[in-house]
Amino acid sequence: MSAEREVDREVDVVVVGAGPVGENVADRAARTGLEVVVVEKELVGGECSYWACMPSKALLRSGQALAAARRLPGAAEAVTGALDAAKVLERRDRFTSGWDDSGQAGWLESAGLGLVRGTARLDGPRRVVVETGEGAVTLTARRAVVLATGSVPVLPGVPGLAESRVWTSREATSAQAVPGRLVVLGGGVVGCELAQAWARLGSRVTLLARSGLLTGQEDFAGELVAAALRADGVDVRFGAQLSRVSRDDAGVHVVLADGSTVDADEFLVATGRRPTTSGIGLETVGLEDGGALEVDDTGLVAGVEGSWLYAAGDVSGRPKLTHQGKYGGRVVGDAITARASGALIGDAPAWSRWTTTADHAAVPQVVFTDPEVAQVGLTAAQARERGIDVKVVDYEIGDVAGASLVADGYTGKARMVVDEQRRVVVGVTFVGQDVAELLHSATIAVVGEVPLDRLWHAVPSYPTISEVWLRLLETYGL
Amino acid sequence: MSAEREVDREVDVVVVGAGPVGENVADRAARTGLEVVVVEKELVGGECSYWACMPSKALLRSGQALAAARRLPGAAEAVTGALDAAKVLERRDRFTSGWDDSGQAGWLESAGLGLVRGTARLDGPRRVVVETGEGAVTLTARRAVVLATGSVPVLPGVPGLAESRVWTSREATSAQAVPGRLVVLGGGVVGCELAQAWARLGSRVTLLARSGLLTGQEDFAGELVAAALRADGVDVRFGAQLSRVSRDDAGVHVVLADGSTVDADEFLVATGRRPTTSGIGLETVGLEDGGALEVDDTGLVAGVEGSWLYAAGDVSGRPKLTHQGKYGGRVVGDAITARASGALIGDAPAWSRWTTTADHAAVPQVVFTDPEVAQVGLTAAQARERGIDVKVVDYEIGDVAGASLVADGYTGKARMVVDEQRRVVVGVTFVGQDVAELLHSATIAVVGEVPLDRLWHAVPSYPTISEVWLRLLETYGL
Numbered sequence: 001m002s003a004e005r006e007v008d009r010e011v012d013v014v015v016v017g018a019g020p021v022g023e024n025v026a027d028r029a030a031r032t033g034l035e036v037v038v039v040e041k042e043l044v045g046g047e048c049s050y051w052a053c054m055p056s057k058a059l060l061r062s063g064q065a066l067a068a069a070r071r072l073p074g075a076a077e078a079v080t081g082a083l084d085a086a087k088v089l090e091r092r093d094r095f096t097s098g099w100d101d102s103g104q105a106g107w108l109e110s111a112g113l114g115l116v117r118g119t120a121r122l123d124g125p126r127r128v129v130v131e132t133g134e135g136a137v138t139l140t141a142r143r144a145v146v147l148a149t150g151s152v153p154v155l156p157g158v159p160g161l162a163e164s165r166v167w168t169s170r171e172a173t174s175a176q177a178v179p180g181r182l183v184v185l186g187g188g189v190v191g192c193e194l195a196q197a198w199a200r201l202g203s204r205v206t207l208l209a210r211s212g213l214l215t216g217q218e219d220f221a222g223e224l225v226a227a228a229l230r231a232d233g234v235d236v237r238f239g240a241q242l243s244r245v246s247r248d249d250a251g252v253h254v255v256l257a258d259g260s261t262v263d264a265d266e267f268l269v270a271t272g273r274r275p276t277t278s279g280i281g282l283e284t285v286g287l288e289d290g291g292a293l294e295v296d297d298t299g300l301v302a303g304v305e306g307s308w309l310y311a312a313g314d315v316s317g318r319p320k321l322t323h324q325g326k327y328g329g330r331v332v333g334d335a336i337t338a339r340a341s342g343a344l345i346g347d348a349p350a351w352s353r354w355t356t357t358a359d360h361a362a363v364p365q366v367v368f369t370d371p372e373v374a375q376v377g378l379t380a381a382q383a384r385e386r387g388i389d390v391k392v393v394d395y396e397i398g399d400v401a402g403a404s405l406v407a408d409g410y411t412g413k414a415r416m417v418v419d420e421q422r423r424v425v426v427g428v429t430f431v432g433q434d435v436a437e438l439l440h441s442a443t444i445a446v447v448g449e450v451p452l453d454r455l456w457h458a459v460p461s462y463p464t465i466s467e468v469w470l471r472l473l474e475t476y477g478l
Numbered sequence: 479m480s481a482e483r484e485v486d487r488e489v490d491v492v493v494v495g496a497g498p499v500g501e502n503v504a505d506r507a508a509r510t511g512l513e514v515v516v517v518e519k520e521l522v523g524g525e526c527s528y529w530a531c532m533p534s535k536a537l538l539r540s541g542q543a544l545a546a547a548r549r550l551p552g553a554a555e556a557v558t559g560a561l562d563a564a565k566v567l568e569r570r571d572r573f574t575s576g577w578d579d580s581g582q583a584g585w586l587e588s589a590g591l592g593l594v595r596g597t598a599r600l601d602g603p604r605r606v607v608v609e610t611g612e613g614a615v616t617l618t619a620r621r622a623v624v625l626a627t628g629s630v631p632v633l634p635g636v637p638g639l640a641e642s643r644v645w646t647s648r649e650a651t652s653a654q655a656v657p658g659r660l661v662v663l664g665g666g667v668v669g670c671e672l673a674q675a676w677a678r679l680g681s682r683v684t685l686l687a688r689s690g691l692l693t694g695q696e697d698f699a700g701e702l703v704a705a706a707l708r709a710d711g712v713d714v715r716f717g718a719q720l721s722r723v724s725r726d727d728a729g730v731h732v733v734l735a736d737g738s739t740v741d742a743d744e745f746l747v748a749t750g751r752r753p754t755t756s757g758i759g760l761e762t763v764g765l766e767d768g769g770a771l772e773v774d775d776t777g778l779v780a781g782v783e784g785s786w787l788y789a790a791g792d793v794s795g796r797p798k799l800t801h802q803g804k805y806g807g808r809v810v811g812d813a814i815t816a817r818a819s820g821a822l823i824g825d826a827p828a829w830s831r832w833t834t835t836a837d838h839a840a841v842p843q844v845v846f847t848d849p850e851v852a853q854v855g856l857t858a859a860q861a862r863e864r865g866i867d868v869k870v871v872d873y874e875i876g877d878v879a880g881a882s883l884v885a886d887g888y889t890g891k892a893r894m895v896v897d898e899q900r901r902v903v904v905g906v907t908f909v910g911q912d913v914a915e916l917l918h919s920a921t922i923a924v925v926g927e928v929p930l931d932r933l934w935h936a937v938p939s940y941p942t943i944s945e946v947w948l949r950l951l952e953t954y955g956l
Contacts, residue, residue, distance in 0.1 A: 084555040469918060
């Protein structure tokens with residue numbers, strides 16, 4: 001019993017989860033002198049570093065570059081071979097450090113942060129108990145506990161699916177060999193990116209989607225990506241309803257509601273994620289398991305007295321995007337510091353460093369398929385739902401001189417959503433090759449609420465793809 | 479004599495020069511009903527379409543894409559051949575339509591604009607005489623005459639140079655074969671871009687620069703480009719002073735002041751351009767030949783009474799960049815229209831559609847070398863010269879996760895120049911692979927005068943190169 005006491009610690013801040021969100025919380029809170037401990041039950045660096053953003057883009061990038069070269073006379077003739085899948089997998093392994101987190105754990109240490117490895121759960125106000133495998137550690141937080149536990153994949157309740165050793169995004173980003181045949185269930189970002197990645201690496205891929213692809217985006221995004229996937233040999237099937245899944249020595253067998261079947265070697269289920277709220281002791285502080293944790297714009301969890309429990313990232317129900325979670329993490333870290341010092345009392349003003357105002361106005365997202373889909377702010381439909389007086393402006397990116405130079409037969413589309421009352425841009429979507437880095441221009445325009453008449457003076461350099469901005473503004477009527 | 483009278487015409491606006499600048503003036507002025515005639519002595523579309531931006535980027539782009547693929551394991555193995563120069567030249571010929579301007583002339587017509595082919599000169603207030611080759615046409619302008627005559631290369635006064643059949647940017651962008659050996663004189667944008675283009679197409683290139691490369695930019699721009707050119711096999715020599723040039727059957731022979739010599743098959747002189755003001759009748763309206771035409775922010779030429787003579791683009795002494803000239807052209811076209819309708823009387827307010835305010839605050843430029851150089855607004859030195867309280871923030875782009883994914887060994891640098899009094903960004907430079915489309919984010923930040931504390935909420939999507947924005951703001955101290 002005395003041994004247990006010895007491992008009890010009191011610190012300023014306990015962060016549960018050492019993914020990018022937890023790292024950002026901890027870093028921001030610690031840099032003003034607060035004592036911070038981070039708890040991680042798997043790898044420091046989290047899903048993003050090992051089983052999401054980094055490996056998925058590593059799987060995509062080489063094929064994307066090769067496709068770009070093939071679209072250009074002069075370069076195309078030099079590309080005589082196929083994408084070397086083994087080399088791509090090796091490169092992916094480098095980006096994930098072979099799933100060894102000692103580098104990232106070293107960073108935590110160098111930043112002056114404490115790390116406790118184990119499974120954490122709340123144990124009443126300001127207390128976190130960590131099962132370390134070598135006994136329990138009880139951490140008491142003087143200032144705050146931050147839940148950054150992320151999310152886990154949701155598997156649909158299809159008979160046989162749970163017993164068929166399916167892939168989630170983890171297996172699909174960490175696989176050490178290219179499956180001969182791959183079925184992907186889900187037409188969201190993960191489904192689209194990994195369908196294309198594995199198809200280009202040599203798999204025969206079937207993509208099963210209930211409705212269209214990338215359904216939260218403007219319609220043309222999913223349409224252009226579907227066309228590209230088909231051009232890469234992916235069998236894209238819409239309206240797919242699963243009846244049954246089974247696995248035997250010959251592989252996975254998927255039976256659809258219409259009676260058709262798909263056989264494959266692996267079956268990636270990419271049908272969404274849910275916040276990791278189960279088993280983390282929420283009931284000890286009067287909260288319920290299951291749904292996302294509701295937070296205010298400083299990250300404080302609703303329904304808990306005393307301003308000590310924060311959440312950020314996927315667990316919080318805010319946008320499930322690494323960068324947006326990191327943003328939330330920075331805000332939480334700064335808000336804890338400001339409340340500790342008395343610089344922040346009560347609510348924080350919008351757009352201050354203590355509020356995630358952009359979560360409501362300007363969430364950017366890039367889908368790293370080829371063509372890329374880059375979107376920020378509101379789609380036309382979302383803007384109309386909010387009652388905004390909307391003007392929608394579309395432009396074919398291929399008609400921009402800069403795009404025609406980037407690739408022969410460049411296909412892409414841009415949409416600008418304007419709030420006519422305020423005469424500002426509230427949303428932009430770009431779909432096409434090499435538009436990912438174009439997105440931040442739109443993000444700054446939306447966040448900065450730069451009036452259209454001022455945007456007119458932001459001259460895009462010639463001949464870049466960015467000249468689509470000029471065309472959008474001209475088409476708008478400037 | 480009566481025959482001559484028959485070809486005299488009175489119109490609202492006469493635009494001299496059908497390059498992109500003249501086209502924009504004409505288009506903007508005509509869309510509100512003014513009758514516009516454009517005069518062109520060479521090709522409709524101008525330097526940019528046939529001998530500058532378009533062909534130079536077409537010469538660069540295929541090599542750039544191939545280099546990108548070679549930096550990626552998996553893709554590199556598929557690139558077994560060399561850049562096919564003949565195919566690149568063919569593609570370049572498509573972008574210049576084989577130097578046939580019927581397409582662009584057709585566009586002028588479809589836009590309701592008149593075209594007179596011939597050499598124009600002013601003949602007193604509001605009068606332009608055009609030598610068409612089939613007699614003179616006199617055009618009288620009710621509203622305005624706009625000079626958009628562009629610029630011509632300047633050849634340095636080196637003995638023998640003028641007689642050595644040197645290349646200017648025209649020959650260097652339209653050449654139908656790859657020279658075995660090429661000497662390039664000049665370390666500016668044209669010299670750097672074309673040295674790399676021809677080196678990658680197979681020339682043995684020597685680049686002679688008086689001082690460094692890209693000397694108007696931040697120092698690291700020229701340094702990174704020089705390293706890249708050398709890696710492409712270009713012999714880059716600084717401090718080069720020419721003594722003598724000659725040509726014989728064996729090629730061109732360049733003798734330097736230090737006694738060293740360079741022999742080559744072609745010799746590109748890229749040492750700057752001067753405004754085309756000679757021989758255009760300036761003396762008939764009380765102006766002098768030679769220098770650039772001084773204009774106010776609506777494009778009106780200084781020293782001419784009656785608000786009828788405008789200039790835009792290279793001839794005006796404003797930035798010699800296609801996009802900035804087009805911007806000036808749009809402003810001039812709109813100002814003419816507004817003065818005609820009475821909507822604009824006297825001076826126009828800053829940042830209105832009738833002023834080229836961005837010429838003073840936010841001129842963007844991309845150098846399409848590999849690495850690209852993308853810069854907008856003020857360099858650190860320029861900001862200090864203006865007396866701004868400057869904070870300079872640098873960041874290695876290769877340390878951004880998105881950049882490390884784009885290319886193994888990514889090398890690049892970003893600099894943000896902050897006006898500490900106003901807490902806004904006044905200049906940004908990005909150097910690195912694939913940064914061209916990143917520039918517009920900086921242009922919008924500078925033009926929109928978006929405060930740093932608001933930019934903090936413009937979240938870059940992960941993992942893009944654009945995340946360098948977050949790193950710059952963190953490094954600044956946010």
